[in-house]
Amino acid sequence: MDIGIDKIGFYSPNVYVDMEKLAxxxxxxxxxxxxxxxxxxMAIAPLHQDSVSLAANAALSILDEDDKEKIDFVLFGSESGVDHSKSGAVWVHQLTGINKEARSVELKQACYGATAGIKMAMGHIALNPESKVLVLGTDIAKYGVKTGGEPTQGAGAVAMVLSSNPRLLSLDNDSAALTKDISDFWRPLYSDYAFVDGKFSNQAYLDFLNDVWVNYQEKTGRTLKDFEAMTFHVPYTKMGKKAILAMTENEEESERDRLMEYYxxxxxxxxxxxxxxxGSLYLSLLSLLEQGPELEAGSRIGLFSYGSGAVGEFFSGTxxxxxxxxxxKDKHESLLNERRELSISEYEEMLQQSLPKDGADIEIESEDMKEGTVYLTGVKEHIRQYVKK
Incomplete structure (x- = not known):
C-alpha cells in the first residue's frame, strides 16, 4: 500500500532575535x-505560545473539512509537554475541530517523538486505508540567557497529514533504528532547562547516523547513489553539514557536492x-521541498531522525x-518575513517569563497576540485556557 505525507505545514511565533546582534x-x-x-x-516563544498552541496553529494552516472528518488519530510528538497526564493532542483535537471519534495521544523521546508518530501512523493506515492521521512535532528549545546553549534555542511546530495515496511523499517501509541508554541531553522534571553534554551529544548523533545507515544499506542494498537528497534532524544547521561529510567520507567528491547542494x-x-x-527534521524536509528545485517524481529522499537519550532512525521516501x-511556499515565507524583531533586552525579558509554579491563576495579555489563530490566554484553577480566534 502507498502510505505517506499528504500535507505538511509549519508555524513559528511572530517574534525573533537576530543572531548577529545576539553575538x-x-x-x-x-x-x-x-x-x-x-x-x-532564532524564534522566541512569548508566554502566550506553548507547545499546544504552536501545534494547533500549524495544524490549522493545513487542515480542511475533509481532513477533520477523516482524521481518526492525532499524534503529538513533543519534549515540551504542558501536563504530566493530559496529552497535548487532546487540546489540539478540540481546537482544530477534528471528529470526536479520533484517538489523541502524546509521544515523547527527545527529538524523535514525531518520527515515532509517523511510524505509528503508517501502521494504523495500513490497517485502515481510508483513515488519515495528524502527526505533530512541536517544541520550545529553551536554555536560558547567557548559557552555552543559548544560540541553539528556537520555537515552532510542524504538522503533517498522513494518508494512503499521498500527494507529497510516499514513505518506504525500510527503516533502520537504534536505541541506546546514554546521557547526552536530558531534562529532569524539576528543571525548566535541559542539561546537555554538547561534545558527547554531537558525537553520539554521528555514531547513531553511522550505525543506522550501515544497517539500512545491509537491509536494502541501497547506496548514496540511490538518493537524490538527504534530510536530517538539525538542532543547529551546521549539524546537517557534519552529517553529510560523515556519510560521504569514503565516497566520490561528486556525491558529496550533490548532497551539499540540496542540503x-x-x-x-x-x-x-x-x-x-x-519538528526539526520535518521542517528541513519541508524546506527542501519548498526552497529546492522541483525534483522528478520517484526521487528518493533520505531522512535521519535522532532523539537524545537516545533513539535514532534512518528511513526514506519517494x-x-x-x-x-x-x-x-508563499504562506510560509510570509510567516517568517512578517515577524517582529526583538531587541536584546526585549528578548531577555521574554525568555525569562514563565507561568506561576505555585498554582496561582494568571491572565496573559500581549500586543503580539494579534497574529496567529490559537493562543494560551492564561491559567484558571490549574487549567490552561486556550482561545481560537
Missing part, C-alpha cells in the same frame, strides 16, 4: 553563530527558526509527481 551582545564574533553553528534568526535548500527555514526539537502544487 555582539555576548561579545562573540558573529560568524561563530552564523557560520559556526549556521543560524541567522542548502533543506536548511533555509531552520536557519530562520532555530531548534524545534521534534516524491510524488507535481508535489510542488500541494505546498504553501
Amino acid at each position: 555582539e551582545a555576548r561579545d562573540v564574533e558573529p560568524a561563530k553563530y552564523t557560520i559556526g553553528i549556521g543560524q541567522e534568526r 542548502q535548500s533543506s536548511i533555509y527555514y531552520n536557519k530562520q527558526v532555530g531548534n524545534i526539537y521534534t 516524491l510524488k509527481a507535481d508535489y510542488k502544487n500541494y505546498l504553501s
Whole structure:
C-alpha cells in the first residue's frame, strides 16, 4: 500500500532575535553563530505560545473539512509537554475541530517523538486505508540567557497529514533504528532547562547516523547513489553539514557536492527558526521541498531522525509527481518575513517569563497576540485556557 505525507505545514511565533546582534551582545564574533553553528534568526516563544498552541496553529494552516472528518488519530510528538497526564493532542483535537471519534495521544523521546508518530501512523493506515492521521512535532528549545546553549534555542511546530495515496511523499517501509541508554541531553522534571553534554551529544548523533545507515544499506542494498537528497534532524544547521561529510567520507567528491547542494535548500527555514526539537527534521524536509528545485517524481529522499537519550532512525521516501502544487511556499515565507524583531533586552525579558509554579491563576495579555489563530490566554484553577480566534 502507498502510505505517506499528504500535507505538511509549519508555524513559528511572530517574534525573533537576530543572531548577529545576539553575538555582539555576548561579545562573540558573529560568524561563530552564523557560520559556526549556521543560524541567522532564532524564534522566541512569548508566554502566550506553548507547545499546544504552536501545534494547533500549524495544524490549522493545513487542515480542511475533509481532513477533520477523516482524521481518526492525532499524534503529538513533543519534549515540551504542558501536563504530566493530559496529552497535548487532546487540546489540539478540540481546537482544530477534528471528529470526536479520533484517538489523541502524546509521544515523547527527545527529538524523535514525531518520527515515532509517523511510524505509528503508517501502521494504523495500513490497517485502515481510508483513515488519515495528524502527526505533530512541536517544541520550545529553551536554555536560558547567557548559557552555552543559548544560540541553539528556537520555537515552532510542524504538522503533517498522513494518508494512503499521498500527494507529497510516499514513505518506504525500510527503516533502520537504534536505541541506546546514554546521557547526552536530558531534562529532569524539576528543571525548566535541559542539561546537555554538547561534545558527547554531537558525537553520539554521528555514531547513531553511522550505525543506522550501515544497517539500512545491509537491509536494502541501497547506496548514496540511490538518493537524490538527504534530510536530517538539525538542532543547529551546521549539524546537517557534519552529517553529510560523515556519510560521504569514503565516497566520490561528486556525491558529496550533490548532497551539499540540496542540503542548502533543506536548511533555509531552520536557519530562520532555530531548534524545534521534534519538528526539526520535518521542517528541513519541508524546506527542501519548498526552497529546492522541483525534483522528478520517484526521487528518493533520505531522512535521519535522532532523539537524545537516545533513539535514532534512518528511513526514506519517494516524491510524488507535481508535489510542488500541494505546498504553501508563499504562506510560509510570509510567516517568517512578517515577524517582529526583538531587541536584546526585549528578548531577555521574554525568555525569562514563565507561568506561576505555585498554582496561582494568571491572565496573559500581549500586543503580539494579534497574529496567529490559537493562543494560551492564561491559567484558571490549574487549567490552561486556550482561545481560537
